[in-house]
Amino acid sequence: MFTVCALYQFVRLDNFEEFRNPLRELMVELEIKGTILLALEGINGTISGKQTSISKFLEFLEKNGRFDQLEIKFSHSESTPFKRLKVKLKKEIVTLGVSGIDPKESVGTYVSPQDWNELISDPDVILIDTRNDYEYEIGTFKGAVNPNTETFREFPEYTKNNLEQYKGKKVAMFCTGGIRCEKSTAYLKTQGFDTVYHLQGGILKYLEDIPEQGSMWEGECFVFDERVAVKHNLEQGQYDQCHACRYPITNQDKEHEHYEKGVSCPRCHGSKSEEQVGRYREREKQVQLAKARGEDHIGDNASQIIAAKAKKKSIKNNHV
Numbered sequence: 001m002f003t004v005c006a007l008y009q010f011v012r013l014d015n016f017e018e019f020r021n022p023l024r025e026l027m028v029e030l031e032i033k034g035t036i037l038l039a040l041e042g043i044n045g046t047i048s049g050k051q052t053s054i055s056k057f058l059e060f061l062e063k064n065g066r067f068d069q070l071e072i073k074f075s076h077s078e079s080t081p082f083k084r085l086k087v088k089l090k091k092e093i094v095t096l097g098v099s100g101i102d103p104k105e106s107v108g109t110y111v112s113p114q115d116w117n118e119l120i121s122d123p124d125v126i127l128i129d130t131r132n133d134y135e136y137e138i139g140t141f142k143g144a145v146n147p148n149t150e151t152f153r154e155f156p157e158y159t160k161n162n163l164e165q166y167k168g169k170k171v172a173m174f175c176t177g178g179i180r181c182e183k184s185t186a187y188l189k190t191q192g193f194d195t196v197y198h199l200q201g202g203i204l205k206y207l208e209d210i211p212e213q214g215s216m217w218e219g220e221c222f223v224f225d226e227r228v229a230v231k232h233n234l235e236q237g238q239y240d241q242c243h244a245c246r247y248p249i250t251n252q253d254k255e256h257e258h259y260e261k262g263v264s265c266p267r268c269h270g271s272k273s274e275e276q277v278g279r280y281r282e283r284e285k286q287v288q289l290a291k292a293r294g295e296d297h298i299g300d301n302a303s304q305i306i307a308a309k310a311k312k313k314s315i316k317n318n319h320v
Contacts, residue, residue, distance in 0.1 A: 044093035081225035108185025108196035139219025
């Protein structure tokens with residue numbers, strides 16, 4: 001059993017670039033996989049590993065002294081939901097694309113999962129799903145507005161064109177783990193929205209804490225790993241994923257004439273170039289060959305890894 005840990009904290013990280021290698025080395029040592037993002041504004045990521053390894057990783061962050069208010073959520077998976085380890089340096093840990101937005105200075109009012117149903121049942125509350133359109137499609141809260149955005153960068157434009165009419169009203173927002181709402185509510189505050197709320201811990205915390213029979217959530221929640229989606233109690237959902245466009249797909253989608261495993265689905269068929277389609281088919285071929293050997297496919301980084309191994313072997317031979 002693997003522990004999956006989603007974490008984030010907005011905190012000023014001066015010289016965050018220097019933190020990358022120590023963090024990556026520790027993750028390699030603890031056999032942790034997943035992605036960590038580092039920026040001047042903080043840390044964000046989802047990782048998986050054995051429970052003891054995740055505990056040691058979090059202890060390391062705690063001892064650093066800067067991560068005393070980490071937002072952490074745990075779930076579990078029978079197999080590792082990540083195949084790679086990545087520690088990336090970014091301008092933002094969640095990309096809104098607007099400078100000067102600091103959730104440490106001003107942010108919406110946090111609402112616990114236990115109080116969320118009462119808030120969104122208020123007919124005077126405008127409920128906004130801050131996630132992307134494909135996430136909304138497979139699950140959301142009853143009565144939530146879909147901004148129809150493809151990326152979080154589009155949210156400021158959506159606000160300008162659609163939310164100005166709600167200034168002076170109560171606006172409630174939610175996202176997967178809470179981090180996007182830190183930015184979106186902080187942004188709304190700068191735009192003159194006075195009464196803004198967001199779901200503390202995000203959908204994942206709600207699905208963990210609120211029993212299904214008392215839930216106002218409908219469908220499943222998309223997650224950015226190989227589980228694809230989770231449902232109540234954070235159990236793995238029923239969706240698979242198209243490895244060409246990365247969108248969630250159903251068993252019904254797989255029966256469609258435009259579905260080709262690893263290459264296309266009804267949503268993205270015809271949108272890729274011949275070169276891309278050829279690359280996807282080759283990748284799927286390598287995935288199946290690796291599976292037949294009982295190995296994990298090393299994916300798009302294959303050439304880099306092979307080159308690195310060749311270089312290491314060359315250096316070793318030159319020193320013999």
